[in-house]
Amino acid sequence: MATEFDLEFEKFEEYYGDIKQVRKIMDECSNCGAHTVQTHLSDYTNLIIQENSRCPECGEGKKKKIHIIN
Numbered sequence: 001m002a003t004e005f006d007l008e009f010e011k012f013e014e015y016y017g018d019i020k021q022v023r024k025i026m027d028e029c030s031n032c033g034a035h036t037v038q039t040h041l042s043d044y045t046n047l048i049i050q051e052n053s054r055c056p057e058c059g060e061g062k063k064k065k066i067h068i069i070n
Contacts, residue, residue: 008065029055030062044069 016022029036034057041050047070053063 006064029058029060031055031060032058034058036063038063 017025027035032055034055036053036055038051038053041052043050047068049067049069051063051065051067052061054061
């Protein structure tokens, strides 16, 4: 069961293949293949960005990631 705090840090190792494959991994819903809507919340004090992805077609909210700002 996912909760509001089930976040993972982004790892670039999960992105593989050519540019089309990487964009598909990042932008398409794994359930239905539709384009996902992404929202970002910035926390400049801690130098992180929280990303949430949700599919408008099937409603799956599969991705919740933390990006570290360098």
